[in-house]
Amino acid sequence: MEFFQATLVFVVVAPGLVxxxxxxxxxxxxxxxxxxxxRITAATFSTSIVGLxxxxxxxxxxxxxxxxxxxxxxxxxxxYHFPLVLLADRLSLPFLGLTVVxxxxxxxxxxxxLHRERGFVRFFLLLHxxxxxxxxxxxxxxxDLLVAGWEIVGITSVLLIAFFQHRTPPVExxxxxxxxxxxxxxGLLLGVFAMxxxxxxxxxxxxxxxxxxxxxSTVCLLLLLAAAGKAAQIPFSGWLPRAMEGPTPSSAxxxxxxxxxxxxxxxxxxxxxxxxxxxxxxxVILIGVLTxxxxxxxxxxxxxxxxxxxxxSLTQVGVVFVEIGxxxxxxxxxxxxxxxxxxxxxxxxxxxxxxxxHAMRSAIxxxxxxxxxxxxxxxxxxxxxxxxxxxxxxGHLDTILDRFVIHPxxxxxxxxxxxxxxxxxxxxxxxxxxxxxLESSTGVGGG
Amino acid sequence: MVDSKTMLTIAAIGTPWFAAILAAGTRRQARPIxxxxxxxxxxxxxxxxxxxxxGESLAxxxxxxxxxxxxxxxxxxxxxxxxxxxVAGMLFIVGSTLLAYSTENALVLLAAWILTTVPFFLARLxxxxxxxxxxxxxxSSIALALAIGLIAVNGQAMSIRQLRxxxxxxxxxxxxxxxxxxxxxxxxxAHAWVADAADxxxxxxxxxxxxxxxxALLVARxxxxxxxxxxxxxxxxxxxxALATAMYVAIRALTxxxxxxxxxxxxxxxxxxxxxxxxxxxxxxxTGALVHWFVVTASTMGLFGILRLLEVRFGENxxxxxxxxxxxxxxxxAVFFVIFALALVGLPxxxxxxxxxxxxxxxxxxxxxxxxxxxxxxxxxxxSVFRLFTRLFxxxxxxxxxxxxxxxxxxxxxxxxxxxxVILGGLFPNAIVARRSAEAESAGAAMYAxxxxxxxxxxxx
Numbered sequence: 001m002e003f004f005q006a007t008l009v010f011v012v013v014a015p016g017l018v019x020x021x022x023x024x025x026x027x028x029x030x031x032x033x034x035x036x037x038x039r040i041t042a043a044t045f046s047t048s049i050v051g052l053x054x055x056x057x058x059x060x061x062x063x064x065x066x067x068x069x070x071x072x073x074x075x076x077x078x079x080y081h082f083p084l085v086l087l088a089d090r091l092s093l094p095f096l097g098l099t100v101v102x103x104x105x106x107x108x109x110x111x112x113x114l115h116r117e118r119g120f121v122r123f124f125l126l127l128h129x130x131x132x133x134x135x136x137x138x139x140x141x142x143x144d145l146l147v148a149g150w151e152i153v154g155i156t157s158v159l160l161i162a163f164f165q166h167r168t169p170p171v172e173x174x175x176x177x178x179x180x181x182x183x184x185x186x187g188l189l190l191g192v193f194a195m196x197x198x199x200x201x202x203x204x205x206x207x208x209x210x211x212x213x214x215x216x217s218t219v220c221l222l223l224l225l226a227a228a229g230k231a232a233q234i235p236f237s238g239w240l241p242r243a244m245e246g247p248t249p250s251s252a253x254x255x256x257x258x259x260x261x262x263x264x265x266x267x268x269x270x271x272x273x274x275x276x277x278x279x280x281x282x283x284v285i286l287i288g289v290l291t292x293x294x295x296x297x298x299x300x301x302x303x304x305x306x307x308x309x310x311x312x313s314l315t316q317v318g319v320v321f322v323e324i325g326x327x328x329x330x331x332x333x334x335x336x337x338x339x340x341x342x343x344x345x346x347x348x349x350x351x352x353x354x355x356x357x358h359a360m361r362s363a364i365x366x367x368x369x370x371x372x373x374x375x376x377x378x379x380x381x382x383x384x385x386x387x388x389x390x391x392x393x394x395g396h397l398d399t400i401l402d403r404f405v406i407h408p409x410x411x412x413x414x415x416x417x418x419x420x421x422x423x424x425x426x427x428x429x430x431x432x433x434x435x436x437x438l439e440s441s442t443g444v445g446g447g
Numbered sequence: 448m449v450d451s452k453t454m455l456t457i458a459a460i461g462t463p464w465f466a467a468i469l470a471a472g473t474r475r476q477a478r479p480i481x482x483x484x485x486x487x488x489x490x491x492x493x494x495x496x497x498x499x500x501x502g503e504s505l506a507x508x509x510x511x512x513x514x515x516x517x518x519x520x521x522x523x524x525x526x527x528x529x530x531x532x533x534v535a536g537m538l539f540i541v542g543s544t545l546l547a548y549s550t551e552n553a554l555v556l557l558a559a560w561i562l563t564t565v566p567f568f569l570a571r572l573x574x575x576x577x578x579x580x581x582x583x584x585x586x587s588s589i590a591l592a593l594a595i596g597l598i599a600v601n602g603q604a605m606s607i608r609q610l611r612x613x614x615x616x617x618x619x620x621x622x623x624x625x626x627x628x629x630x631x632x633x634x635x636x637a638h639a640w641v642a643d644a645a646d647x648x649x650x651x652x653x654x655x656x657x658x659x660x661x662x663a664l665l666v667a668r669x670x671x672x673x674x675x676x677x678x679x680x681x682x683x684x685x686x687x688x689a690l691a692t693a694m695y696v697a698i699r700a701l702t703x704x705x706x707x708x709x710x711x712x713x714x715x716x717x718x719x720x721x722x723x724x725x726x727x728x729x730x731x732x733x734t735g736a737l738v739h740w741f742v743v744t745a746s747t748m749g750l751f752g753i754l755r756l757l758e759v760r761f762g763e764n765x766x767x768x769x770x771x772x773x774x775x776x777x778x779x780x781a782v783f784f785v786i787f788a789l790a791l792v793g794l795p796x797x798x799x800x801x802x803x804x805x806x807x808x809x810x811x812x813x814x815x816x817x818x819x820x821x822x823x824x825x826x827x828x829x830x831s832v833f834r835l836f837t838r839l840f841x842x843x844x845x846x847x848x849x850x851x852x853x854x855x856x857x858x859x860x861x862x863x864x865x866x867x868x869v870i871l872g873g874l875f876p877n878a879i880v881a882r883r884s885a886e887a888e889s890a891g892a893a894m895y896a897x898x899x900x901x902x903x904x905x906x907x908x
Contacts, residue, residue: 027779027863075801075880078730078888080808082801144804148795155794158833165841168770178833182826189822193811413702416695420639424577 004058005069007051008088011100012139014044016132019125026121037124038111044128045104052097055088065089068141068205080196085141085205094333095138095258095265098340102257103131109348110249119163123247126163130156134258138265141205143192146269150188150230150262154181157259160250161243173242180239184229188266191222208272216273220280223270224287231263231317233291238398240314244306252347255310257340260317264336267324274324281325288321294395300376301391305350313343452495459491459510460545463517467538470531477534481521484538488514488545502889504882505667505737509548512741516658516748517541522861523752524651525759536566536573537652544659553669554605557595560631561588563659566652567644573656576647583640587630591665594623611672621677624670625685632662632722633715634685635692645711645751650758654751657714658744663721663736671725686726687817690810693719694820697827704768706754709835713828714747717791720821724806732809733887738802738880742790742869746799749787749865750832753780756858757839760851767835770842776851781840783854783862788836790869792829798872801880 018040022032055067066089074082088096107127114120133152140146158181162174195202199209211219227233232240232255243255254260267274267284274281292315299311316339323332349356361368376384393399466484470477492511499507520537540563547559564584566572575581595605597616604610614621628634633641644653666685671678693716700712721743724736757780758765761773774781790797793804803825811818854862872879 023782027782027859073877075876077734077805077880077884080731080805082804148800151793151795151800155789162837162841165774166772166843168842171770171837171841175830175834175837179830182829186822186826189807190811190819193808196808197812409698410702413698413700416699417702420642420699424579 004055004067007054008067008069008086008139011048011051011055011096012086012132012135014048015103015128015135018044019128019132022121022125022128026125032121034111034115034120037121038107041107041111041124041127042104045100045107045131048100049097049104052093052100056093056097059088059093066205070141070205074144079200081201082144083142083201083203083205084145085203086139086145087141087205088139091265091268091333092138094337095261096135098337099131099134099138099258102253102340102344103127103134105344106249106253106348110247113249113351114247117247119165123160123163123250126156126160127250127253130160130253130258134262137262141203143188143195143202143204143269146266147185147188147192150226150266151185153259153262154178154185154230157181157243157254160254161246163246163250167245170245173239173245177239177243180229180236184226184236187222187225187229191219191226194219194222204269208270211273211276213276217277217280220270220274220277221283223266224280224284227263227266228287229263230266231260231321232314233263233287233318233321234294234395235397235400237291237294237314238394238401240310241302241307241394244304244310248306248347248351251306251310252344256313256343256347260313261320261336261340264317264320264324264332267321268329268332271324271327271329275327281327283325285322285325288318288323288325290318291315291321292318294318294397297387298391298394301388305353306347309343309346309350312346313339316343452498455491455495456549459488459495459514460542460549462487462491463538463542463545467535467542470538471535473531477531478521478524478529481534481538482518485514485517485521485541488541489518492545501882502885505886506548508882508886509664509740510545512744513544513548513659514541516655516744519748519752519861519865520651520655523748523756523858525756527759528649528651528755532572533649533652536569537655539566540652540655540659544655544661547659547661547664551607552605553595553598553607553610556607556668557591560591560661563656563661564588567648567656573649573652575644575653577643579640580644580648583630583633583637583644586637587627590623590627590630594620594627597623607668607672612675614674614676618677621670621674621681624665624674628662628665628670628685628722629688631665632660632689632719633692634662634688634719634722635695638692638696638715641715642708642711645714646705646707650707650751650755654714654748657711657718658748660718660721660740660744663718663725663740666722666725682726683814686723686814689719689722689726690814690817690820690824692716693723693824694827697824697831700831701827703831704766706765706767706835706839709767709831710747710750710754713750713791713832714743716824716828717747718743720803720806720810720825723810723818723821727809727813729809729812730884730888731805732813734880734884735802735805735807735809737883737887738798738876739806741872741879742797742799742802745865745868746787746791749862750784750791752858753784753787753862756780756854765839767838769838771839772842772844774840775844777840777853779854779859781836783866784840785836786866786869788832789829790866790873792825792832794873796873797869798876798879799869800873801876805880 025032059067066087069086071084074084110123114123130153133149133156137146137149137153140149158174158178161177162171164170192202195209198211198215201209229236240255244251274284295311295315295318299308299315302308302311320332320335323335462484466480470480489511492507492514496504496507496511543559543562547556550556550559567574567584568581597620601616603613603615630637641657696712696716700709700716703709703712721736721739724732724739727733757773765771790799793799807822810821
C-alpha cells in the first residue's frame with residue numbers, strides 16, 4: 001500500500017478508532033477528561049484535513065482521477081462477495097473534505113458550547129462515530145460498504161437527537177426518526193440486492209454495475225426511497241423538525257451539512273443510472289420541487305430559529321434534488337458545498353441570534369426589514385390564510401403518516417394481541433395503558 | 448477402545464449432567480459448580496471442533512456455542528436466582544441440548560428433545576404461569592415421538608446417516624416432523640407459548656431453552672436430509688410460514704409493553720429468519736442462517752440477561768409503556784443493552800450485519816415476493832427493540848430509590864465478552880462466515896442432493 005492509499009485509510013478509520021478506544025476505556029471504568037477529549041478530537045480532524053489535502057494535491061499533480069484502496073472481500077460465500085474498497089474520486093473528495101473540516105470545526109465549537117454538560121464525552125464519542133460513518137459512506141467503493149456507513153450515520157443521528165435523555169420529547173422524537181430511517185433504508189437494502197442479483201456486483205470503483213433500462217429504473221427508485229428518507233424529502237419531511245431536539249452543534253453538522261446531503265450523494269453516485277431512467281429522473285425532480293415549496297412555506301411559519309433553519313435546509317436540498325434529476329451533477333455538488341458551509345454557520349450562530357439581531361439593529365440605527373414578506377403579499381388573502389394553516393401543521397405530513405401507516409399498524413398489532421389471547425381466561429401479560437410508540441403525540445421544536 | 452472423539456463428547460455432555468446432580472445436592476456453591484461444568488463443556492467442545500473436518504463441523508460448532516452460552520448464563524444470572532434448583536435445571540438443559548447436537552441417532556435425538564423440556568414441567572423448577580408453554584413443548588414432543596415411532600414401525604434403522612434420502616415413513620412422518628418444528632420453534636399459529644414462557648417463567652433458563660433452536664436443528668438434521676423430494680416440493684410452505692411468523696411477530700411487538708414478552712417476540716421473529724434461510728437453497732441464505740443462529744443466540748442471551756439484572760435491581764414491574772430513565776443509574780447496562788439490541792437487528796460493525804446481508808440476499812433470490820417480508824420485519828424489529836431501549840433507559844430519572852448498582856465486575860466482564868463476540872465477529876466476519884459457508888455448502892449438497900445448492904443469481908428465475 002503506497003503512502004496516499006494509507007493516508008486515505010487513515011482519514012476514514014481514525015475517527016472510528018478514537019470512538020472505539022474511548023468507548024472501551026469508558027466501559028472499563030475510565031472517564032476521559034473534557035480537555036483530553038477535545039484535544040484528541042482536534043488532533044484527529046486536523047491530521048485528517050492535512051491527509052485529505054495531500055490526497056487532493058496528489059490527484060491534481062498527477063492528473064489521476066481517483067485513489068482506490070482494495071482490501072479484498074470482507075466476507076465471501078460462493079460467488080457472492082462483500083468487497084472492501086475505499087475510493088477517493090472527484091465526487092467523494094468534496095464530501096470527504098466537507099466532513100472532516102466541519103467535524104473538526106464542530107468539535108472545536110462544542111468543546112466550549114458543551115463545557116460541563118453531563119453528556120460531554122458522549123457527544124464527542126458520537127461525533128467521532130458519525131464522522132466515521134460519513135467518511136465510510138462517502139469513501140465507499142461499493143454500495144455494500146456505503147450501506148454500512150449509511151446505517152452508522154443513521155443510528156448516530158438518532159442517539160444525538162435523544163442526547164438530552166432526561167426529557168421525554170427528544171427521546172420520543174429520536175425513536176420516530178429512527179423508525180423513518182429504518183423504513184426508508186429497506187429501499188437501499190433492496191436496491192443493493194437488485195444490483196447483486198442482476199449485475200453480480202454492487203461495486204462502483206471503476207464503473208457502475210451494468211444494468212438494462214428497466215433494471216436501472218427499479219434500482220434508482222429503490223435508492224430514491226432511501227435518499228428521500230435520509231434527506232427528509234416529501235413525504236418523509238416530518239422527521240426534520242423533530243431532529244432539532246438535539247444539541248445545536250449536532251443539528252448543524254447533521255441537518256445543516258452532512259447527513260441531510262447524504263441522500264443527494266447517493267443519487268449523485270447513481271447518476272449515470274438515473275440518466276438511463278427518465279421515469280426515475282422525473283420523480284427525483286418532482287420530489288425536489290415539492291420539497292422545496294414545502295420547505296419554504298413551512299419554514300416561514302416556524303416559530304423557532306432552528307426549525308426555520310431546518311426548513312431552509314430542506315428547501316435547498318429540494319433544489320439540489322432537482323439539479324440531480326436534470327443531470328446537472330457538478331452544479332449540485334457546488335450547491336451542496338456552498339449550502340452546507342453557510343447553513344452550518346447559521347446553525348452555530350442560532351443560539352446567539354437575538355444578540356446578533358440587537359447588534360445589527362444598533363448598527364443600522366433602526367428596525368431590520370422583514371425578509372421575504374414581499375413574496376407573501378403577492379398571494380390573495382384566503383390563499384395566504386390556507387397556506388398559513390397548512391404550514392402550521394407542517395404540511396399535514398405527520399398526520400398523513402400517522403393516519404395511513406402508523407395507526408393501521410398499531411390497530412393490526414392490537415388485533416394480533418387479541419388473537420393471541422383467544423382462549424385465555426385473562427389477558428396474558430401486564431394489563432396497562434398501551435402507549436402508542438410512534439405517533440406524533442410529542443411536541444417538536446428547537447432544543 | 449473408546450476413541451478421543453467419544454471421550455470428549457461424553458465429557459461435554461456428561462459433565463453438566465453430573466454437575467446438575469452435584470448442584471442439586473449442595474446448599475451453596477451452586478454457581479461455581481455450574482460455571483466449572485460449563486467450562487469443561489466449552490473445553491471439550493473446542494477440542495471436538497478442532498479435530499472436526501472442515502465443512503462437517505456444524506454439530507461441534509453448535510456444541511461450543513451452546514456451552515459458551517451456558518457459561519454466560521451462569522455468570523450473568525443474578526445472585527437471587529442462583530439457587531441449587533435453578534443451576535441444576537440449567538445444567539440438565541445444557542447436557543441434553545449438547546446431546547441433541549452431537550447425536551447421529553434419531554431415537555437419541557428424541558430423548559434429548561424431551562429431556563430439554565422436562566424442567567419446564569416440574570413445579571419446583573421452571574414451570575410457567577400459563578398452560579401454553581407446556582402445551583407447546585408437549586405437542587412438539589408428541590409429534591416428534593410419533594414421527595420417530597412411525598419410522599421404527601416401518602422397520603427402518605434409527606441412524607440418521609442410514610436414513611438419509613430414504614423418505615422413511617412417507618408423508619405422514621414428514622408432516623409430523625413439520626408439526627414438531629412448528630410447535631417447538633413457535634411458528635405461527637403456535638407462537639404464543641414462547642412469549643408466555645418468557646413472561647411467566649424464569650427468564651434465563653427460558654432463554655437457554657429458546658436458544659437451543661431445536662426447530663432449526665430438526666430441519667437441518669432430519670427433515671431436509673431424510674425427505675429430499677418432499678422438501679423440494681413442500682418445504683417452501685414452512686419457509687413461507689417462517690417469514691409470516693417473522694412479520695406477524697414483528698407487528699405484534701410494536702405495541703407490546705411487557706419487556707419480557709417484547710424480547711421474546713423479537714427473539715422469535717429474528718430466529719424465524721433462520722428457517723427461511725435454511726430453506727432458501729442458496730449458499731448465501733444457508734450461510735446467513737447459520738451465522739444468524741449465532742447472532743440471535745448471543746444477542747438474545749445478552750438482552751435477556753440484562754433485563755433480568757434490571758428486574759432484580761429495579762423491581763419486576765418494568766414496563767415499556769413509560770420512560771424509566773434507568774441509564775442514569777446503570778449507564779453501563781444501558782450501553783450493553785443497546786449494543787446487543789442493535790447487534791440483533793443488523794447494526795454495521797456487528798456480526799448480524801453480515802448474517803442479515805446474506806440472509807436477505809439468499810431469501811430474496813429464492814423467494815422474490817415473500818422474501819420482501821424479511822427486511823421489512825427486521826426494520827420493524829429494530830424499531831421495537833430501540834423503543835424498548837428508550838423506554839427502559841432514557842427519560843426522566845427515577846426517584847423512588849437511593850443507590851442502585853450498575854453492572855458488577857462479574858457481569859461487566861461477561862457482558863463485555865459477549866459484546867466483543869458480536870462486534871469482533873462483525874469487524875472480522877470471514878473467520879466465522881467462511882467456516883459456516885463451507886458447512887452450508889457441504890450440508891446443502893447433502894440436503895438438496897442431487898442438484899445441490901443453487902447460485903443466488905439463478906435462484907428464483
